[in-house]
Amino acid sequence: MSRAVAIVGRPNVGKSRLFNRLVGRRVSIVHDQAGITRDVVSHEVADGAYTLLDTGGIGLVGGESTAELTAASERQVEFAIAASDLIVFVIDGLDGVTALDARIGQMLRRSKKDVLLVVNKADFDDDKVDLAEAYRMGLGEPCRVSAEHGRGEADLREAILERLGPAPETDTGDDKTAEDPLCVCFIGRPNVGKSSLGNRLLKSDRLIVSATPGTTRDAVELPFKFKTRNGKLVDFKLIDTAGIKAQTKLASPVEYFSRLRSLDAIQRADVIFMVVDAFDGITQQDKAIAGEAVKENKPIIVVVNKWDLVLESFKRDDPSTQLYKNERDYREKYERALFERLFFTAGSPVVFVSAQTDFEIDRMLNYAAKMNRLLDTKMSTSRLNALLEQLIQKTPPPAIANRRFKIYYATQTGNRPFRVRIFCNREERLPDSYRRYLESGIVKEFDLGGCPIVFHLVGKERHKDRGGHGPLKPKRADAPDEPEWGGFGDDFDTLED
Numbered sequence: 407m408s409r410a411v412a413i414v415g416r417p418n419v420g421k422s423r424l425f426n427r428l429v430g431r432r433v434s435i436v437h438d439q440a441g442i443t444r445d446v447v448s449h450e451v452a453d454g455a456y457t458l459l460d461t462g463g464i465g466l467v468g469g470e471s472t473a474e475l476t477a478a479s480e481r482q483v484e485f486a487i488a489a490s491d492l493i494v495f496v497i498d499g500l501d502g503v504t505a506l507d508a509r510i511g512q513m514l515r516r517s518k519k520d521v522l523l524v525v526n527k528a529d530f531d532d533d534k535v536d537l538a539e540a541y542r543m544g545l546g547e548p549c550r551v552s553a554e555h556g557r558g559e560a561d562l563r564e565a566i567l568e569r570l571g572p573a574p575e576t577d578t579g580d581d582k583t584a585e586d587p588l589c590v591c592f593i594g595r596p597n598v599g600k601s602s603l604g605n606r607l608l609k610s611d612r613l614i615v616s617a618t619p620g621t622t623r624d625a626v627e628l629p630f631k632f633k634t635r636n637g638k639l640v641d642f643k644l645i646d647t648a649g650i651k652a653q654t655k656l657a658s659p660v661e662y663f664s665r666l667r668s669l670d671a672i673q674r675a676d677v678i679f680m681v682v683d684a685f686d687g688i689t690q691q692d693k694a695i696a697g698e699a700v701k702e703n704k705p706i707i708v709v710v711n712k713w714d715l716v717l718e719s720f721k722r723d724d725p726s727t728q729l730y731k732n733e734r735d736y737r738e739k740y741e742r743a744l745f746e747r748l749f750f751t752a753g754s755p756v757v758f759v760s761a762q763t764d765f766e767i768d769r770m771l772n773y774a775a776k777m778n779r780l781l782d783t784k785m786s787t788s789r790l791n792a793l794l795e796q797l798i799q800k801t802p803p804p805a806i807a808n809r810r811f812k813i814y815y816a817t818q819t820g821n822r823p824f825r826v827r828i829f830c831n832r833e834e835r836l837p838d839s840y841r842r843y844l845e846s847g848i849v850k851e852f853d854l855g856g857c858p859i860v861f862h863l864v865g866k867e868r869h870k871d872r873g874g875h876g877p878l879k880p881k882r883a884d885a886p887d888e889p890e891w892g893g894f895g896d897d898f899d900t901l902e903d
Contacts (some may be wrong), residue, residue: 409456409570410448412490414514416464416506419498420526423428424553425460428563446481448627455573456566464480464510481576492520492569495545499525511543520569523548528557540582586776587641590771591675592709593699595691598681599711602761604628604646607771616807632771645671669698676781676822677774679703680748684712684758685726687740688747694823696748703858705777705825706754708744709770714760752846753855780854785818790848797847803840811835823858824848833863 413421429449447460487493495514497507514521523545525537540548551558582885592600608630628644647668672678678699682692699706716736719727730736741756748754757771759766794816803811814829826848831835845859 409573410459410490411492411494411566411570412459412461412486413494413496414461414464414487414510415496416504416510417462419496419501420553421458422447424494424496424524424526424551425458427553427556427559428458428566438876443903456491456570461486464506464513470715475761486516487514487519490519492522493517494522494524494566496524496526497540498866499528499550503543508543510723511545515544521545522565522569524562525550525730526553528552562660571601579825585641587643588774589643589645589674589676590679590774591645591647591671591677592681593647593672593695594681595683595689595695598683598686599761600681601646603679603681603709603711603759603767603770604644606764606767607632607642607644632768632775634775635772638775640771642771642774645675647671657708672699672702672704677777678706679709679770679774680706680754681709681711682744684710684716684740688744693747697805700858703860705781705823705857707770707773707777707856708748708754708756710740710744710758711761713765714763752842752859753849753857755856775838777856780826780857781824783821783824783852783854785824785826785848785852787817789851790816790818793847793851794844795829797844801843803835804837806835806837811840819862822853823860825860825862827862827864829864833865836861836863 413425415421422839425447428451430451448457450456451458493514495511511528521542523540525548529548537548537550549558549562551562591606594600608628628646630642630644631639632642633639666737679695680692681700684735696706716727717733718724720733721735727736730739737758743778744756757766757768757773761767794813798813809832812831814831816826818827819825819827841861844861848859849855849857
């Protein structure tokens with residue numbers, strides 16, 4: 407990791423608030439409860455001048471955190487310290503230097519790393535903060551700040567850049583253009599194995615894994631590279647999110663902010679990995695979570711995790727799998743049930759994987775790379791219109807108020823997601839079920855499995871006549887963006903008595 411700065415300290419001294427202050431936006435969750443941050447959260451600062459790392463508290467005890475989670479969080483801190491060029495050691499200016507602060511200071515001195523001591527919560531007059539104790543720690547001149555109110559922020563930024571030195575020059579030649587990394591995001595219920603899958607992709611234990619639901623709180627972004635089947639090296643950025651709970655089941659502000667971070671990660675991702683449990687099947691919460699990705703018009707790959715447990719069940723003739731002929735029968739019926747519940751993810755690839763055994767993990771990324779290429783597809787206008795005509799002739803739209811939806815013309819207007827402008831008689835006559843039917847037809851025809859299609863409907867103008875709405879009146883033939891020919895399904899426009 408190039409030019410990395412790690413923020414460390416004991417719990418609840420304001421590390422995450424300081425991290426957000428330096429980053430310039432709310433990335434890490436901030437709460438008065440100690441031990442909120444567990445994984446290492448990273449973000450670029452000052453136009454890429456350095457990478458800032460937010461870490462969990464060292465010496466976390468009590469509360470809801472188990473000994474295993476405490477140990478795992480501290481291992482993440484050790485990783486951040488080892489990977490960093492500069493350590494920002496934060497202490498609480500109102501509490502003074504505690505025994506735990508002194509012990510952490512000794513550990514940092516032994517690390518031989520460059521350490522910048524920061525006295526946080528200096529919100530009041532100078533006599534409220536005793537800097538004498540901070541000087542006695544032997545870490546040089548402390549920097550006094552208020553992460554909450556921004557006091558001392560400019561001095562701290564200047565001190566960090568001075569310690570790091572000038573940024574290395576980068577090649578900005580016009581003949582070399584770097585592609586943006588492909589951003590993938592894991593979403594799903596708590597404890598379906600998102601962090602375990604993330605560690606498999608990263609080939610390291612960068613994400614904390616625990617059987618305790620809700621272990622992940624922040625949305626953690628991590629870059630990595632992957633070589634596809636055709637030998638191309640692709641830059642990826644992985645976002646591991648907290649399990650998304652229903653709003654009615656949020657038990658604390660921490661869970662509320664975790665949910666917000668997860669929803670924000672969906673918006674920033676290029677491709678979504680929707681993770682479900684191989685044994686639990688598709689729950690109502692899975693359906694709701696997939697709906698969040700659909701609302702953002704994101705391409706979805708369905709990842710069925712814990713497939714190793716299914717294979718083991720067949721080997722030992724477990725009662726839970728006796729209803730199925732074999733593993734293939736289980737897979738086919740699972741996939742059928744999946745699309746019956748998640749019907750709005752038209753043509754999404756389904757990958758059966760195991761984070762525990764590394765089964766089919768690479769296939770996930772190959773699908774993501776393929777889907778990323780598909781998102782740039784250009785659909786032929788003539789082929790698109792011929793397809794829509796066939797779909798309407800095969801299955802006419804339902805009647806609404808004794809009238810049917812009719813398409814005059816359609817054309818692709820954008821990508822990522824695919825946008826299709828449809829000129830029609832009345833946009834309100836297109837029911838959601840028929841919209842999905844047309845979307846599925848386009849996805850199948852152009853081989854866009856899992857990619858969203860967004861329709862922009864342009865209806866005919868309605869003209870008022872004596873205080874009421876008159877009949878539909880077509881535009882002039884020379885009007886802009888208006889087709890001059892009839893439409894699909896003219897015979898179905900009006901129902902016969």
